[in-house]
Amino acid sequence: MSEKEVFKKKPTVNAGWEYCSQVRPSTGTPDNKESYQITLPEMDNLWPDEQVLPGFQAKLLQFEEDNWRLAMKILSCFAEKLGFEKDFFVECCKRSSPGYQCTLRLIHYMSMENAKPEDFKQWRAGAHSDFDCLTLLHLREGEGGLQLCPGNEISSNAWTEVTPVAGAVTCNIGDMLMRWSDDKLKSTFHRVRMPQPGEYLGPRLSVPFFCQANREAVIEGPEGKYPPITAEDYIYQRLHANFVQKHK
Numbered sequence: 001m002s003e004k005e006v007f008k009k010k011p012t013v014n015a016g017w018e019y020c021s022q023v024r025p026s027t028g029t030p031d032n033k034e035s036y037q038i039t040l041p042e043m044d045n046l047w048p049d050e051q052v053l054p055g056f057q058a059k060l061l062q063f064e065e066d067n068w069r070l071a072m073k074i075l076s077c078f079a080e081k082l083g084f085e086k087d088f089f090v091e092c093c094k095r096s097s098p099g100y101q102c103t104l105r106l107i108h109y110m111s112m113e114n115a116k117p118e119d120f121k122q123w124r125a126g127a128h129s130d131f132d133c134l135t136l137l138h139l140r141e142g143e144g145g146l147q148l149c150p151g152n153e154i155s156s157n158a159w160t161e162v163t164p165v166a167g168a169v170t171c172n173i174g175d176m177l178m179r180w181s182d183d184k185l186k187s188t189f190h191r192v193r194m195p196q197p198g199e200y201l202g203p204r205l206s207v208p209f210f211c212q213a214n215r216e217a218v219i220e221g222p223e224g225k226y227p228p229i230t231a232e233d234y235i236y237q238r239l240h241a242n243f244v245q246k247h248k
């Protein structure tokens, strides 16, 4: 782990490396995972050296941009349906802005091969909804465990298993878009369960792209159901509730 410590995520930014630090309000315990987060304006001193990981930075910058493009296509459809201009969200998520806060996250859930029986009682990721507008999630075949409970199924507590399919991207609506749509578009409650005996027990890798509006964007629905709030204030409130500072 020690070589990763230099890239350690600071509590106030959504960039860098974290290990077992994300506490979900639904479980009260940290998810058993490590992750490396890329938020473009916050990457000073957080990219590994080119000699250590050749091509890593260029590849991830390209992948980040590809995800942004796909997210903008999907959000443009929502924008029109909500009565905004087609490129409304493109303007709110400009990639060149210093207030850009979309985040690409590389997650590594720890192998359960040598885990104790009690470890299987935890969640890989406790139930939550994302606090962004839209999440694009990239999974690997054979590494299941993601379960969804979309807005209209919450009352029946019906969880649907998502089996990863090669080349498919799982899209989840987040709380920011729910607020922006005056609750017309419901965020998706989701969690990642532990593998069961007989299933693949090795590490699980997943890559979500969290598309959230730039800091200065003001979230205000067409019908004004909620008071306007900047995306910066909104994310700050949510991050604060989810991370605890770890003391070694």
Ligand SMILES: O=C(O)CCC(=O)C(=O)O
Residues within 6 Å of the ligand: 107, 125, 130, 137, 139, 146, 190, 192, 206, 207, 208
């Ligand atoms: O790893 C997954 O499948 C989901 C990850 C997730 O929900 C998150 O990081 O917000």
Ligand SMILES: [Fe+2]
Residues within 6 Å of the ligand: 128, 129, 130, 190
């Ligand atoms: Fe999530």
